[in-house]
Amino acid sequence: TSVQWFPGHMAKTRRKIKEALPLVDLVAELLDARVPMASRNPELRSIVGQKPRIVLLNKSDTADEAVTRQWIAAFAKEGVPAIAVDCKSGKGLNGVLPLARQVLKDKIAAWERKGMGSRPIRIMVVGIPNVGKSSFINRLAKGGKAKVADRPGVTRGNQWFSIGKGGELLDTPGVLWPKFDDPAVGERLAFTGAVKDDVVDTEGLACRLLLWLRDQYPGRLAERYSLTGFEDMAGHELLYAVAKKRGMLISGGELDTERAAATVLDEFRGGKLGRISLERPEGSL
Ligand code: G4P
Incomplete structure (x- = not known):
C-alpha cells in the first residue's frame, strides 16, 4: 500500500x-x-x-x-x-x-x-x-x-x-498510520510487503533481508538456496550467490540481481523460507 x-x-x-x-x-x-x-x-x-x-x-x-x-x-x-x-x-x-x-x-x-x-x-x-x-x-x-x-x-x-x-x-473510521518516521519500522514493513516495492529499492531491500536472515535464520537460508560458507558474506554477495544458485542470468552472462531480489522477497513473503518473526519482544513493549 x-x-x-x-x-x-x-x-x-x-x-x-x-x-x-x-x-x-x-x-x-x-x-x-x-x-x-x-x-x-x-x-x-x-x-x-x-x-x-x-x-x-x-x-x-x-x-x-x-x-x-x-x-x-x-x-x-x-x-x-x-x-x-x-x-x-x-x-x-x-x-x-x-x-x-x-x-x-x-x-x-x-x-x-x-x-x-x-x-x-x-x-x-x-x-x-x-x-x-x-x-x-x-x-x-x-x-x-x-x-x-x-x-x-x-x-x-x-x-x-x-x-x-x-x-x-x-470498521476503522479512517486510515491508521504506522510509525513511519522510523526507518527500521519502514524496513520491516517493507520486508513483509506492507509497503509496495515500487516505492522502495528492491535490490537494497533484498540485500538487507538476506543479511538479517544470515544472522537470524542461517539454516533456512542454507536450505532454501543451497548456500554454504556464507557467514561472512555481505548482503550483495548473498544476492549474487542466490542468483548464481538459481541460474539467474541476463544476456551477456551477468547475474540477474534484480530478479534474484524479487525472488527472495517473494519467497520470504510467501512463506517459502518457513515461519519467520522479524521482531521479538524485549523487555517492555
Ligand atoms: P487491510 O484491509 O487491513 O488493508 O488488509 P487485507 O484484509 O486487504 O489483507 C492484506 C493482505 O494480507 C491480503 O493479501 C490478505 O490476503 C493477506 N492476509 C490477511 N490476513 C492474513 C493471514 O492471516 N495470513 C496470511 N498469510 N495473509 C493474510 P493480498 O496479497 O493483498 O491478497 P491475496 O494474497 O489474498 O490475494
Missing part, C-alpha cells in the same frame, strides 16, 4: 476514532504477528484512552509460533489480552468473542442485572493498511452489513457488521 500520511488525514482519523469510541465496548487492534511493533499505530493507546483494548496477532500462519507465544505473554504483562489469529484460514477467530466477553465480564454482568443480557458486544477493529482488516471482517461478518441505521449517535459512513453470537463489528 503506497498510502501517504498527511497531518490533516491523521487528525481526521484521530477525530473519527474518538467520535466512534462511545459507540463501542472494546477496541480490537489487528497487528501483523511477524512485526507486532512495526505494525502498530504509535498513537492508538492515547487515542483509545480508557476503552478496553485487545490485540489480535494476525497472519500468525507466517510467524514463528514460539515467538508469537512470547508476544502474547508480553502483551498480557502490559494488561492487553492478545491472541493469535489467521484471517486467511480463519484459525483462532472463534476465540475473538470469548476473549472480548472475558475482558468485558463486569460490564456484561451489569447488563444482565439490568435485563440487557442479550445486548451485542460492539467492537471497533483498527489496524494499519494491509494488516488484514478486510479479511478479518469478511471472515467474521455474518449476513453482511448490520442494520444499525436507527442507532443513535451513529456517524454516517461508519460500517457496522454483525458477527453473530452477540457481536457487532465497526
